[in-house]
Amino acid sequence: MTNIRTVAKIAGVSVATVSRALSTPDVVSDKTRDKVQVAIKEAGYKPNMMARNFRAKKSYALLVLVPDIANPFFSRVISGIEEAAQKRGYSVLLGNTRGCLDREREYTKMVDSLQADGIIQLSARYPLDKVVPVQELPIVNICECFNLPQIPQIELDNHGAAKALVKHLIELGHQRISVIKGPDDSPLTASRLSGYCAALEEANIGFDEKLVVDGDFTMASGHSAVEKLLARRERPTALFCFNDEMAIGAIKSIKSLGFNVPEDISVAGFDDIAYANYCDPPLTTIEQPAELFGKQAVETLCDIINGKAFSTEKSTLSFELIVRQSTSKITI
Amino acid sequence: MTNIRTVAKIAGVSVATVSRALSTPDVVSDKTRDKVQVAIKEAGYKPNMMARNFRAKKSYALLVLVPDIANPFFSRVISGIEEAAQKRGYSVLLGNTRGCLDREREYTKMVDSLQADGIIQLSARYPLDKVVPVQELPIVNICECFNLPQIPQIELDNHGAAKALVKHLIELGHQRISVIKGPDDSPLTASRLSGYCAALEEANIGFDEKLVVDGDFTMASGHSAVEKLLARRERPTALFCFNDEMAIGAIKSIKSLGFNVPEDISVAGFDDIAYANYCDPPLTTIEQPAELFGKQAVETLCDIINGKAFSTEKSTLSFELIVRQSTSKITI
DNA sequence: ATTAAAAATGTAACCGGTTACATTTGCTAT
DNA sequence: ATAGCAAATGTAACCGGTTACATTTTTAAT
Incomplete structure (x- = not known):
């Protein structure tokens, strides 16, 4: 392996000059810089970044x-x-x-x-x-x-995003809006849930904890959560899933139970993953940058x-x- | 930053011994190893991996x-x-x-x-x-x-997988099987296309180049490819997309043109991405490990x-x- | 007890760069 | 021509480990 000393020898300069020719070329004279460049080419020299980084810590x-x-x-x-x-x-x-x-x-x-x-x-x-x-x-x-x-x-702004989304649902006339939330140890769950509550409150809709079911951000969890939800006597008319994957799982489940989206139940997600625009129906969601x-x-x-x-x-x-x-x- | 020399000093041994106590503990006596361990803890020493890796090249x-x-x-x-x-x-x-x-x-x-x-x-x-x-x-x-x-x-085994998939379509009675292929500079395109041809040949179905359209592995390309395909007089009854994304785009397009999958046209993909099982209808595809x-x-x-x-x-x-x-x- | 062999430890060079400091070279002004 | 200064270059220590080789200590054998 050719190193900086080999190059120095070929160019007939010191190792310091070679080093400077590479890292601070402006302090080296044109003539010397050229000599070094030629020597580097001749030696097939590639700086060892590990050595450089090691020195620089x-x-x-x-x-x-x-x-x-x-x-x-x-x-x-x-x-x-x-x-x-x-x-x-x-x-x-x-x-x-x-x-x-x-x-x-x-x-x-x-x-x-x-x-x-x-x-x-x-x-x-x-x-x-x-x-x-x-x-x-x-x-x-x-x-x-x-x-x-x-x-x-x-x-x-998870709170604001959730609130905006739920507000959108309320504006469409929905009152019974279910939520498939994330794990309780995720702070996303808390802030999105608070946005949900804030939107309900602004519209004077009471919070019903039975409308909130657990999910874990996977499609499978969205799928299984819906089964519980729709088995109930009084079905929600809208469903807000805390991410798109769960919404996609939920939609599959809703359809397989014989309901239609959005006619029987509106569904919204969160994230705007690439697939959200290609599912059926295309998903209302929150885009994150x-x-x-x-x-x-x-x-x-x-x-x-x-x-x-x-x-x-x-x-x-x-x-x-x-x-x-x-x-x-x-x-x- | 505490280094191996600091540890050596505290432990009252040489740097070589410290190094050995860490990298080849078996060649160091129990007593010395303990001394070194204590010194390491006292010094709060963390080996510098950059130095180690640098030395080892x-x-x-x-x-x-x-x-x-x-x-x-x-x-x-x-x-x-x-x-x-x-x-x-x-x-x-x-x-x-x-x-x-x-x-x-x-x-x-x-x-x-x-x-x-x-x-x-x-x-x-x-x-x-x-x-x-x-x-x-x-x-x-x-x-x-x-x-x-x-x-x-x-x-x-791209050839074999494509062949197996097309064979599956043929067994379902399909004869006019379209393909949305990948870019021509991708070797996947060639091998999957050859698998497609092999399956057709085995079933004595002629190859029709008009059934093969370009794609670039994106959902958008699957979507736009279908529009060309279904505008033709004689529609294919099945569509093999060279990946799942294009298949998903294709399905969306097919539906929006008023056709049903699989009743009017069967669609298959390739890769078995997580979403393939959650789209509507769930996608027939090739699972890759x-x-x-x-x-x-x-x-x-x-x-x-x-x-x-x-x-x-x-x-x-x-x-x-x-x-x-x-x-x-x-x-x- | 003595000696040879084995095990443990120490010394110091080395990896390939960077850079503080010393020295030399080149340029300008008198 | 020469002092004085800036620019260019050289010397050598340093970064923090590893390891070949030398030396010391321990163990085993006679």
Whole structure:
């Protein structure tokens, strides 16, 4: 393996000059720079980034901790992360945690051992036993936040989005609006539920806890939740699922029970995954700026890593209500 | 930052002993090992992996080059890669190439600069101008292969899968079977098309090139392809799409034109993405062992990296035909 | 008790860059 | 021509581990 010393020998200069010709070419004379370039070509020299990074005590790698990389929403976020990271000269390390705390902890050690400069976490669990300053463990928490004031967080206006969606349903005449929520340990569940309640309250509709059923963000859970819901005497006329997958599962279930969407029951989701526009009927949902989550996370994390000023205020991104054909005016 | 020398001083031993206590504990006496452990705890020492890897000239990172991380099939493959890599002590670097050759080339340099030990490529383009031995650029090509005999490749039996699927359609009585193929520069297109032809030939059905239309693996392309297809005088009775996304787009289009699936036209896809079981009607398709692709790729790549024996034979994985409700007996 | 062999430990070079500091070279002004 | 300064280059230490080789300690055998 040719190294910088080989190049120096060929060019007839010192290793320092070769190093400078590469990293700070402006301080090297034109003549010398050319000599070095020729020598580099002749030697077939490729700088050893590990050596460079080791010296600089930086890995130039960002670690992404994601509960499930196969989730289409997370995929888009990661796509945004990758693009932004690449632009800034960082590489992206992938950590699929499957929601498992052990794996999160394990991956977090990569920062201690200088294998990653920082972490972007896409789920709501702080990976250490106690919170340390972000300078010590550079971390940005996005999409689903654990609400620690010391940690930079980027989140959708989940309350506002849920409220807007439910308001849309109410405007269509719906009063009995069911919810398939997420797991109770997810902060998304709480904020979307509060948005739901807020919309009901504004319209003077009473909250009925029997209309709220559990889900876990999978299509299968949406499917099974509906069976309970429609077995009841008094059926809801609309159904708000806390993500698109559950809505898709719910629609399948509703149809197989002999009902129609939206004629018998309106269904709405959350996320606007690619498929939402292709299901039958196309899904009314909330669009999230997935790639923007990734981009902002990278920018904030890089600021932290490089000791720049950054805000510990939670950053809130805006949503868009996408009305498609899965919701319609109530028909009696 | 506490380093190995600090620990050595505290423990009252040499740096070599500390290093050995960590990497080859069996050659260190019990007493010394304990002393070192205590010193490590006292110093709060975390080994610097960059230094270790630098010395070993190995990054212990595998680079995954994927054309589109948001593709649900690729997501599953990556999930399999991540799991297998983690088990073997490798981390996973993500390179989203968006099918762009420049980005592939750029990422490939990470191996030259020792930022990655090898590459798993999920698309069919060799990233260098000319092929070099895998020992020089450790690379494994999976899912969609460029057919270079020197490069280890793992692929589905695409010909056999397409043939089995078309045979299934023929057995249901279909004779006019349309195809929405992929881009012509993808080897998947050729092998799946040849499987289609083989099935037709076995059934003595003539090949009609007017039944084959272009697609690009997106839902939108499946949607628009159908419009051309059904505008014709003599409609096909079945449609084989080269992936599930296009099939989903096609189904939407078919329905919006007033036809029913499968009564008027049977539709089949390829990949068995999670959604295939939840669309309406559920999609007949080919299941690919996505995670297994990832696992085998990691194993082969690690063998190459570590100089072990490996096969340059193309490895072929088996598929499964999943018959759901989007295909049915022809009705006339 | 003595010695040989084995086990444990220490010393120091090494990996391939970067960079503080020292030195040399080139340029300008008198 | 020469001092004075800036620009260019060189020397060598340093980053934090690993490991070949040398040395010391322990164990086993006579």
